[in-house]
Amino acid sequence: MNLPRLNRADRLGFASHWLALILAALVLGGCVNATVDEMTYNEPIAGIGESSVVILGRRHAPDYDTEFDFIECIGDHIHSGDPSIEVLNELAFINELYPWFEPRTAPMQPRAIDQLLQLPPVAQRFIEMKLEYMIWIDGNTVDTESTGSMSCGIGPGFAGCFGFGTWGTESEYEATIWDFTDKVEVGRVSAATSGQSYMPAVIVPIPIIAPVQGTACDSLGDQLLEYLSAHH
Amino acid sequence: MVASLVSIILGPDSIGWGRRVALLCLTLFIAGCSSKQVIVEGNFPEPLLDPLPITLGVIYPPAFAQHEFFDEAKGRAESDWLVKTGEAQVAFWDILLGGLFQEVVHIDSWETVQSEGGRIDGVLIPSIAELQYTVPTHTNVKIYEIWMRYEFRLADIAAIHQQDDGALSFKPDDRLAQWPITAYGKTPTAFLQSDEEAVNLAAVVALRDAGAHFITTFGRTPGVAAWLDGLSPRQASGETVSNEPASAIPSPTAGATAGTGADETLEQDTPQDSAAASAATDSASMPAPNSADAPTPNDPADAGNAVVEQAVSAVALDSATAASETAGSRELGGTR
Numbered sequence: 001m002n003l004p005r006l007n008r009a010d011r012l013g014f015a016s017h018w019l020a021l022i023l024a025a026l027v028l029g030g031c032v033n034a035t036v037d038e039m040t041y042n043e044p045i046a047g048i049g050e051s052s053v054v055i056l057g058r059r060h061a062p063d064y065d066t067e068f069d070f071i072e073c074i075g076d077h078i079h080s081g082d083p084s085i086e087v088l089n090e091l092a093f094i095n096e097l098y099p100w101f102e103p104r105t106a107p108m109q110p111r112a113i114d115q116l117l118q119l120p121p122v123a124q125r126f127i128e129m130k131l132e133y134m135i136w137i138d139g140n141t142v143d144t145e146s147t148g149s150m151s152c153g154i155g156p157g158f159a160g161c162f163g164f165g166t167w168g169t170e171s172e173y174e175a176t177i178w179d180f181t182d183k184v185e186v187g188r189v190s191a192a193t194s195g196q197s198y199m200p201a202v203i204v205p206i207p208i209i210a211p212v213q214g215t216a217c218d219s220l221g222d223q224l225l226e227y228l229s230a231h232h
Numbered sequence: 233m234v235a236s237l238v239s240i241i242l243g244p245d246s247i248g249w250g251r252r253v254a255l256l257c258l259t260l261f262i263a264g265c266s267s268k269q270v271i272v273e274g275n276f277p278e279p280l281l282d283p284l285p286i287t288l289g290v291i292y293p294p295a296f297a298q299h300e301f302f303d304e305a306k307g308r309a310e311s312d313w314l315v316k317t318g319e320a321q322v323a324f325w326d327i328l329l330g331g332l333f334q335e336v337v338h339i340d341s342w343e344t345v346q347s348e349g350g351r352i353d354g355v356l357i358p359s360i361a362e363l364q365y366t367v368p369t370h371t372n373v374k375i376y377e378i379w380m381r382y383e384f385r386l387a388d389i390a391a392i393h394q395q396d397d398g399a400l401s402f403k404p405d406d407r408l409a410q411w412p413i414t415a416y417g418k419t420p421t422a423f424l425q426s427d428e429e430a431v432n433l434a435a436v437v438a439l440r441d442a443g444a445h446f447i448t449t450f451g452r453t454p455g456v457a458a459w460l461d462g463l464s465p466r467q468a469s470g471e472t473v474s475n476e477p478a479s480a481i482p483s484p485t486a487g488a489t490a491g492t493g494a495d496e497t498l499e500q501d502t503p504q505d506s507a508a509a510s511a512a513t514d515s516a517s518m519p520a521p522n523s524a525d526a527p528t529p530n531d532p533a534d535a536g537n538a539v540v541e542q543a544v545s546a547v548a549l550d551s552a553t554a555a556s557e558t559a560g561s562r563e564l565g566g567t568r
Contacts, residue, residue: 063375065420095277099444121280140420 032195032215038223040187042179044132047230051132052086053078054093055175058138060103066137070173070217074137077221082229088129096125110183131180135224139173141213144194150201160203170194171216175224187227191219267305267312270428272320274436279331279447286463288333289348289355289389290325291340291400297322301363310369311427317360317435325358328443332450342394349389353463354408357385361412365434367427374421376430378438382413384446386456409455415442 055075057066068090075087094101100116107113113134117123150163174190195210226232300316329336337348339355362381368374391406417438419430450456 063373065418097280098277099279099440099447102440102444104441104444105448119281121282125280 032193032210032212034191034193034215034219036219036223037190038187040177040189040227042182042186043227045230047082048085048132048228050086051130052088053133053135053228054088054090054129054131055135055137056090056093056101056106058106058136060106061138064140064142066140066173067213070141070213071137073214073217074175074221074224077217078225078228081221081225082231085225085228088131093129097122110178110185113178113180113183126180133186133228134178134180136176136178137173137220138176139171141169141171141216144168144170148199150199150205152201161201161205162203163201165199165201166196168194168196169210169212171212173216173220175220177224177227189220189223189227191216191223193219267314268428268431269314269316270431270435271316272432272435272439274320274324274432274439276324276327276436276439276443278327279443281331281447283332283334284460286333286353287335287337287351288329289337289339289345289352290329291355291357291392292322292325292338293357293359296359299360301365303365313365313367313431315365315431315435317363317439320435320439321358321360324439324443328446329356332447339392339400342398342400345389345392345394345400349392352389354459355387355389355392355402357387357402359383359385365431367431368421376419376421376427376434378417378431378434380415380438380442382415382442383410384413385410386459407455408459409453411449411453411455413442413445413449415439415445417441 055071055078057068057071059065071090075090078085079087099105100119100122107116117126144167146165146167148163148165150161150165152161153159171191171193173192174188176185177187177189178184179186193212193216195212195215197210198208199205200208297318298316299318299321300314302315303313305312326336337344337352339345339348339352359382360380361383364377364379366373366375366377368376385407386409387402387407391402393401393403395401415438417434417436417440419434419437421430451460
């Protein structure tokens, strides 16, 4: 592929044009809107002590699953904010209690826990875990509209891309907190975030990704940490 | 072939860049059209249960233990798919049944029937009646899905016979129960690794779902419930179940499908018509313990482009014959 020859002035104008575009994208990119709603009660004022918490994703919807890495992100956020809070690993929890937390069998209401506790091995396992709170996260992150175009070419001694692309990303998650001792729901926290990502390309594509899911993780994690921790 | 082309591309310096790029493009083109093979594997957890005080015999027919499905590409944009689930099926059901029952005896020969039959309370024979899958290129939906329908048959050990060719069979009239179990697994592309990994993960999720469905509906299946009721009094009275004659176990109830009267070879899959008839029963017994809120897995049975896999060949128990029959059924492929 042969590129047209440009004189020095054209090259400078061309470069400044793209530099401005990249700077604009850098300024605009990374901007994420976040809306957080919280409704909680019976907050453990003194924290949860030596008890543990498990955070589980809902995966019974036909068209999406709550991402495993998002659940892990929230768990890490809570544990890093207050190392005294023990957050059980989701996969290990589901495997240890198989088949009672599969999409088909997972309790959808706190009262369903009583049915589970009628099974002696399940009740015994919960006692061993010292489980105090079960937090269900439902939601996912999706890419929305995308625009722009980009062309890439390769030739002897040369390869590169040229163009500009942009796309939106939206996250919507809701956390439902169950008090495992009283078998009641004690709160709901939701986070809706959205952002625009950009990818200008002048020879090399430069992705400027809006941290939409990360912001949702931080938002939900902060609220849950505030609820569970005595130090926040 | 791809590897050899790559070696050509990375070969002598005499090959020019243009040719290398052309070969690379050709390699990528061919790789895109090549078949994809998945041997399903995963780590399966033991069920958290108090095992039933029952000694269960289990027969994995070759069509089950070596189960695979093949889907031929319908266009240049698609790939052939060969998914082997047999090993994973046996591994998974071994763990699940081992957790659900006090003892599980694998019945793989007539000698086992004779030597272990006295202490076996019942024999479970699983089969895969139907399997469908979708990948994003089929549906434009960003989800990989696998849907399976099992047919489980429960028989008394006395109903198991040996055929002239050595294969095990049983009289359908002596069947204690027959019931279907459906299972569904999906992997969103958001979790995307490769196509093969996504299909493997969907299959593992489907297997786990099958186990959950089996455990939560086992005792509620009419024929099974009657069988369990028949076992309980004897166990409560301290009688040794294994010494009871087979006729002491209740005769089939409404849950048991009427047989033809002729011996049924264990390797044969369920005929399509009886499978369809039993599907209604299955959908009625689907709800999980949280029945009001039970998820309704996306049933791809209605998807026009789903693949229906059915092994139709009768397969003898000996492995050599079984292997050849599997190859035969592979050629049958699926229909989308």
